Amino acid sequence: MNTPSTAAHPPVVEAGPRPTQERRLVTAIPGPRSQELQRRKERAVSRSVGTVLPVYVEAAGGGVVVDVDGNSLIDLGSGIAVTTVGNAHPRVVQALAAQAAAFTHTCFMVTPYDGYVEVAEALNRLTPGAHEKRSVLFNSGAEAVENAVKIARAHTGRQAVVTFDHAYHGRTNLTMAMTAKNMPYKHGFGPFAAEVYRAPMSYPFRDGLPGPEAARRALDVIDKQVGAENLAAMVIEPIQGEGGFIVPASGFLAALAQWCRQHGVVFVADEVQTGFARTGAMFACDHEDVVPDLVVTAKGIAGGMPLAAVTGRAEIMDAPHVGGLGGTYGGNPVACAAALAVLATIEEEQLVERARRIGASLTERLTALQAADPRLGEVRGRGAMIALEVVEPGTLEPDADLTRRVAAAAHAAGLIVLTCGTWGNVLRFLPPLAMPDHLLVEALDVLEAIFEETR
Template structure:
């Protein structure tokens, strides 16, 4: 690391971040623009940034860029810093592990923190049966391992996913995603034996949970056949798909069918897990008890860690040496993860998610009453979204309004609020704040959005 970079990091950590929005330059500012010029010379355009402001420090729910602008962060690194940026307990745990050792490889010489994370996942994932866990590096890697474990256990080939799903950027997960662009365009050929079943999308399909499940099951039985299906992978609340929240009864009906037919039900809780929705895992909202649960993102508050947790008899199907990886369950990330679990318990952060849902729902409903392009408000806890439609179509065609979403995200960024877009048609604004965000910051961010809506 260069002396200049060390000095920058030292200076940024010495300056406390006040919990407020503050815009002091154009967005992006001159220092961010200079860094961006360096970036484009060495980083390919495929690694795209939503907002090219370069961050020097963060705390709680606020980001500060190199120009001194402070942003209310409603994205949390796409659901990663769920407990807040640079929470002291998490940072201290990681620092303590750094002083001990950085790496041994758990499959060579193991260590306690990996075991402790597995114990905590067994405790907090749905179901009171015996569970085992393998730790890996990323959400996509967790998906890959979940699928291969299910195939090994069942001896079957096919994998089913739901429409509007997103599962990653590896070869298998690109095939599992519903939307090709930009994640898969031109990157084929892709893995085979992946099937996309109709999902529950209450705002657009108008189906009850029972009706939507019958449609999904009919597809699985006719298009694949239960005897060839190894796993059904579902996001209890879809992420990139626009926070689709299924109709009541939909997921339990799928679980009943998969159990009856020996199909492994995998819950991709990579974005919706770790307390974000007001429960440890979003499956709990729907009475869902998956066979396997996939964790990542918020599990280690920003350090790379992911896991596959599930029924011991399924997880144990893999032969010795069949699971693992060089960096899977890295000791520093595992130490941070233990601190995250303890922090959620100690600070009652599940209740904070419920508070955030209440504040966002109240504010977004008020906006919906003023602006008819807000067709739907949905989600749970600190995982909320609004779907925008063309004026006058909310009760008829529900024509997607991506232009308004892009304009609002740009307006928010120029005024110190980072908000993410999503949805199959790009017409969803999603809100993924950390559980550390205050109502004052939420109200301020909603005020910025209200101004943006008024300016459309």
């Protein structure tokens, strides 16, 4: 694996002590201090900002989150796949402190700095493919997806964009149009951007199609409803995130990428949730030996700091006019320092392999649980990105109610668990790669007991 240089990360400060790696409940969840903070939140923050679990955090690290009441919860969410290297990793803390002491902002478009360039160089090396690449940095995954579309349109001179059923690409106007699920992401927020079309996704649990056949089905829709000559970009998550951790059948991504090459369409991999070792490869496309034209990254890139990127073929990335891409905060120097520290940590702590081991443990336990419980339709995912789809026994009918009840029971027992899926019937597991094995085992023990109690 190509890796970035670590020379620019001198230790500056000592990171705080890592919280004790244990599940500990000293109050009900949420506790009294969290409840008071929740009341303050309700008075001060728009009610449109929801919370999955209203426990207010005081510290986090390794595999736990500690709340203001002293409860220590096992973290199976990683802030939605962000804290891949763990929260407040010492290398990241030191890099942040050193950069903040030097300067926090100049705007790269005004007076640039080497951290931005070094992150771009690292992304150019690490993303799939040996071709010449360029990168540009942004603040969020949605912003990066929007800019990938802008780049594709500038390169091709075409307008149309294709995304897929169950997709999630963000909450801005264009990315809402690209996102499949109405509630809570799109409802009441239209009209949305034009020239966005949707094709059927490979969903092996529900359609049973081999990858090439599922690809033919999608491409037939695209040919009939859009036309290759009108299509600027095909944007796809190699493993869908919010849509339910859907892993397409083998060969599906490769067939789509080949079709794009044949027709001059820019093939964009949205690796926002799947990137940076999460799936047991540096990027999820690596599992299928697929080389995208553009790769969109965010989330795990900077250990919790706001940073995102588009990386891709030099001739495509250089298509927009000078000044056409950028933003005030994109590639902030502190976020860039964090990203370089994260990338160095992934290499030095062998977190790609760690993700594979976590995935093997999760899959083994959840598959055994599934074999004994007909409500558990499928265990799927890669690496430390594993999901459990919950259905009515013996059917494909989604059971969102049971999924909610299991998640609520997990929260009460001290597990941070997230749900997802078009029908809200998928439990997803995204533990930090810094989580010790004993916490993972304990979390699965608790989850198994909850499923037994809900029979």
